[in-house]
Amino acid sequence: MVANKLLTLVLIRQCNRVLLGYKKKGFGVGRWNGFGGKVEQGETIQQAAARELHEECGVEAHSLEEIGLLKFEFVGDPQWLEVHVFTADTFKGEPTESEEMRPQWYNIHSIPFNDMWPDDKYWFPIFLKGAKFSGYFKFEGHNNILKTELKEVEKLHYNDYEHFKLNGIV
Numbered sequence: 001m002v003a004n005k006l007l008t009l010v011l012i013r014q015c016n017r018v019l020l021g022y023k024k025k026g027f028g029v030g031r032w033n034g035f036g037g038k039v040e041q042g043e044t045i046q047q048a049a050a051r052e053l054h055e056e057c058g059v060e061a062h063s064l065e066e067i068g069l070l071k072f073e074f075v076g077d078p079q080w081l082e083v084h085v086f087t088a089d090t091f092k093g094e095p096t097e098s099e100e101m102r103p104q105w106y107n108i109h110s111i112p113f114n115d116m117w118p119d120d121k122y123w124f125p126i127f128l129k130g131a132k133f134s135g136y137f138k139f140e141g142h143n144n145i146l147k148t149e150l151k152e153v154e155k156l157h158y159n160d161y162e163h164f165k166l167n168g169i170v
């Protein structure tokens with residue numbers, strides 16, 4: 001069994017707006033997303049989230065709250081992605097364009113779902129109402145979702161996949 005690839009994603013939200021970034025290169029290029037990337041050796045997932053946020057848009061979040069756990073399987077790839085989603089409502093600095101991302105505020109009623117990863121339209125509403133979520137998406141290529149499993153949770157459990165497996169969902 002191949003270990004999951006650990007990734008972070010940070011969504012800064014202030015009242016009616018969310019800070020997104022246009023991915024200029026690499027995985028997810030051309031899509032709007034939160035800020036994040038791979039967890040490196042020797043850092044916690046939360047440290048990685050804070051580091052990537054700063055590297056990609058120049059801001060420092062005061063406190064990051066983990067709100068979601070998303071697992072992605074891509075047909076033909078034995079390695080799953082495990083994305084830890086965080087949110088913050090206060091930060092230091094001014095969102096600034098980096099080599100990877102061009103930041104922009106979006107009103108929560110006009111999130112550009114057509115130009116985002118296709119799973120986002122399912123879990124963003126849970127994030128926007130302030131709840132936590134756990135999900136599994138099976139992709140074929142980068143545009144086509146074959147299987148979706150998503151639930152709102154009180155608390156994040158890192159073994160929700162086991163729950164899905166026990167219930168014959170994956």
Ligand SMILES: Nc1nc2c([nH]c(=O)n2[C@H]2C[C@H](O)[C@@H](COP(=O)(O)OP(=O)(O)OP(=O)(O)O)O2)c(=O)[nH]1
Nearest residue numbers: 007008009026027033035036037038083117119120
């Ligand atoms: N919203 C959303 N984000 C996703 C999905 N899948 C997925 O990997 N992401 C996020 C997690 C990470 O924040 C980002 C992918 O990380 P990355 O490959 O850019 O990582 P990185 O910046 O460390 O890469 P690199 O510069 O080292 O090459 O995309 C998805 O389906 N929806």
